Amino acid sequence: MRLLGELAPEAGRRSLTIRWEEGLTLERLVFRIAEAEPRLRRWLLDEKDQINPSVMASLGGVVYDPHWEGSTLVPPEQEVLLLLAMEGG
């Protein structure tokens, strides 16, 4: 499963390969990325080490909210796009 992270400004567009496992949920995926990439941690997790409420995930073009839909199962061979859904102005 490959992850695309358009998340941390200093990281720009980046690609990570995360090993898929049976029962991998969206919530667990975000935490795995935060563990694998310390530089992304402070963008993915808030000061209480919970998922930053502004993080959104696109799986196959469908957008999920990890806060409300963290139990969504991530299929194998799935490209995931993480976004920090900061609002405009």
Added chain:
Amino acid sequence: MNGFTGKLLRVDLTQGTCFSEAWPIEDLFPRFLGGAGMGAKFLWDEVDPNVDALGPENRLYFFTGPLTGSGLQSCCRFEVTAKSPLTGILGEANCGGFWGPELKFAGFDGVVLMGISPKPVYLWIHDGHAELRPADHLWGSDTVETTARLKEEVGESKARVMSIGQAGERLVRIAGVVDDEGRTAARTGLGAVMGSKRLKAIITRGKERLQPASKELLQTVLKRVRDQVKNNVGIESLRKYGTAGGVEGTHAVGDMPIKNWTVGSWTEGAQKLSGQLMAETILTGNHTCYACPITCKRDVMVPSGPFATPKSHGPEYETIAAFGSGLLNPSLELVAKANHLCTLYGLDTISTGGVIAMAVEAFEAGLISKEQAGGLDLRWGNAEAHLDLLEQIGRAEGLGKLFGQGVRAAAAALGAGTERMAIHTKGLELPYHDPRAHTGLAVNYATSNRGACHLQALTHQVDRGSTFPEIGILEKTNRFDPSGHVDEVVKTQHVSILVDSLGLCRFPLGRMAFTLSDMADGLSAVTGTHWTVQSLMSAAERIFQLKRAWNVRAGVRRETDSLPERVLTLALEGGTGGHLPDLERQLSTYYSLRGWDADGRPGRATLEAIGLQDVAAALHP
């Protein structure tokens, strides 16, 4: 009273006179705070809702807030208020930068503009004095040229300017008032009100500095806010990418309107419009407002090509959506050019994008002929034609003369089914956040006092994780909740009123780098009067209901608390997943919370309970 100069500048443009008056700030401040609150109060007291918005009886108010220029972070803003020529109801627009603080340093809390000058003039305010000077030589100039010439003429390179361009001069209903760095008090056509008074510009310069009542308390708040700004992810993103940094995320959740609100997904386009891409291409730097550590403002330049743009104030998210996704133009260069033209002409970018989108849709549907279009090939993605129409709007020429009146007027003139393409509420073109992606926006847009406005409540931010624990908003809300979480709408409408009345910026607030407690403590420190979050929210409710009351007298009813049919019924693919807001359900709950009758009129008991006895008597004779 600390936080105020205690003086108001009244300008009788008909007579050509200026006079300074001491105003009853001890009575007005506790009830109406400043800024937008004062604008609403003065509008209620001095302007009949039935006057001609472009006639001599309308008044144009510029009010700072008690925190404007206080030195507290991001407290630089001021409000412009009048009857709107675009909507026919309360018109107001907020602006940052340096002009607001400079007005205070020049000795005035606000400016009241009355009547109509027989000839073009500008207003020069400096160190407690004010005078009207001829502006015939400036009439017809764009705002950038006007600013440069005025600073030279008064001999003050550090003076601050608010001016109108040709759009305001020619009474284009979507004209705004532009500051000397390209920020605009944009919405509701107040540039046309200024143009109707033949007032080209207001230039200010002052050397006074206001002292807070408690330096010690202010410093405590300053340190607290500084620590909250530091390492704040949202603030960092704003600093690096501006509000444009949210383009791809906003698009992904279906919140970025596309092709005049008819399409739900445009990934390849959104990727070419992001703030991140801007930083790699046309961005030359960033700048900030008075006393603001965020530096969210963009400087951009397009050195060559069809969209060549000199170094200038860069586009925000709304402008990118207006000229980018709204018109299917996947080009930051084009957006930068359009943004710069709007600055020069003095146009509201949100409304301008909205009217052009309607024109394109109508042309593509064969409802505007090639002859009517004057040779413009108004197709989706035909950027050159869009820019040509923009310039026509700025000069009130050709097809631009019609569309510069706003989508509601254009639809009324064209008929033939163009009404469904006119995306507005109460005549104000919708901003570029979609109630189909954040259902709370539905009732917010429908009830915002100036027409559809994403800034009047903050529930789409709460949907993305912003919290306001002091008022019971403790966690992220579900953006598809069909109830629209109306309770949060009401509370955050009050928060927005506080921001616009006190003179601070909502950006640090929305990212939890500046809290409501900071607001209360900061106001206490500056003014020397004791404020709590609760007392602030009470004042905010009073201001909101006062605005609504004026609007009711101007004709606002439940039937006008509406949304375009397309937004309520057209389900889209993409990030909204086909969700639609249930406005009727939300409105019923909202009216109950607000204490309004079935037609949207504030009840007598509701108004009397918040100290608006005179308003209650007027609405319930």
